Amino acid sequence: MDETIINYIKNELIVSSEAIDIDAEDDLLGSGLVDSLGMMKLVSFIEKEFELKIPAQDMVIENFMTVACISDYLKAKVS
């Protein structure tokens, strides 16, 4: 799950000709890796990829700070 999300961020959200490494613990929000438009795209990607719906109230920092947070949130949601 981590890898799918990281790949999406790397390939679709970060537009740069320089290679950027992201690991599951990197702060996606404070570091500027993902902007607000990117965050919206990431949410719709996750909804499609994992076939679930993320309610607006769940779009909070605790759930989306890092890829690890996103995975934890999704796992809790599925179970």
Place this chain on the structure above:
Amino acid sequence: MIYTIPKILENAVKGHPEKEALKYMSQSLSYSDLQQKAKALATLLLQLNLKKGDRVGIYMNRCIESFIAVYGITMAGGVFVPLDPSVPKDRTRFLINDCDIAHLITIPTQSRAIDGITKEPISLKTVIGLEKDLEVKTIPWKQVFETNSTEVVFPRILGKDLAYVMYTSGSTGLPKGIMHTHNSCLAYAKGSKEVYNVRANDVVASHAPLHFDISTFAYFTALLAEATTVILSDAHTKLPASLSQLMEKEKITIWYSAPQALIQLLSKGLLEEKDMSSLRWVLFGGEVFPKKYLKRLIELWPQAMFGNVYGPAEVNQCTYFNIDKNYKIENDLPLGEVWENTDYRILDNKDMPVEKGLHGILAIRSETMMLGYWNNNELTEQSLYRESILSDYDYVFFKTGDVVKENENGDLVFVGRNDRQVKIRGYRVELDEVEAQLIKHENVREAITYVEKKENDSGDTITAVVLLNTDGSIVDVKVLQAHCADNLPKYAVPEQIYIMNEFPRTTSDKVDRNKIKTKIAEDYNG
């Protein structure tokens, strides 16, 4: 008398020393704490041999340190230059060299980006705000705050001295620096404090980053009013549910942002159950607020006043339109009337004033006006309109480039642009700059760009259509996007890029932009 940026703080400390000036996440700073920290930074800058008028870069997101930097730099007589940490490093390096920045102030979370900026030789001498093994000297915040500032004599600063240089998109393909003095900054802070009646018991949300000109409300007006500023973290501005929680929790009384931020909250349905009864002003600017969203917001927050704020960064603010309870929103909101201490002309393309009621370019003369563009007299002169009053005295107006007309109520109404400047999520983008960047790519022969209007929560985006070299070049559009992202801010990178074999042309062999748009819409958007 408050006539410089440091005097804003000095005044607030006199009135409310222990009052909370800033809040950021779990941190909080009183007015006297803020002054002490700014003083320590100013002292350190003087020890680093900063001379009056020297430029100092501020490279960080919204945070408490960005306020300390603004007030510390100006206290030392320096000129601050906001640098957007989200733009590519080559663009940052260009800005640092363009205005000859010797000292850069940052925070540890920008460590990775600072590495990139300083890897190759650059004019920088010091990076303040982190500790790291770099080619240039670094000084951590801890050391800044330990600087003894008790005996220091700060330079004498006048209202007419340069205070900051704010960069914006330039049509030549390079960003241009807008120079503001303490006077123009204070004229704005005083004007906005009065128009919106900002008071010490207000809680102002700081949503715009420092490099976006509407940030001056939180950085200066709020402190002039001795109010409390709640600095929104980057994380909050990206996650609407967290943002609406924070607005409710902090009991924000004054909100000011580009419309996009509010539209996102609204369209996600995150505002309905929140108690936002503390809000008394909702201000927006940077671009037109789509009326269907604005109407819903007004219904949702009946107790709040809504204000459309207008003014290019070159003049800060120059008009206001506050929505009266009885006002019916049928068309886009007017820009409103010019505020106090401001005059205007509406000019035709020969710089002649038009007849009342006709379209023309808005020119503004005011105390809030910039000194000029950094290191570019020619561009400054082109942007001005002069009316000769005496043989050696002119009234000098800034030509905004915005086409307006005056309506029957005497309000100015926005009609369009007379050039190719567009707004993306409130930010100014010169389409010529985007095209210039595309053409720099080795495989691109010609490029045109336009704005794709989207009345939804993602906002307008830029579309590019390019022609590749005729040598059979193949290039992926992702590569072209990355090429743009290497030099342009994120919001200026085309969201869609299409490749055509040839552009439709007019009989005079000019590229027919309208035909291209229609063709792309037919071929790709069904």
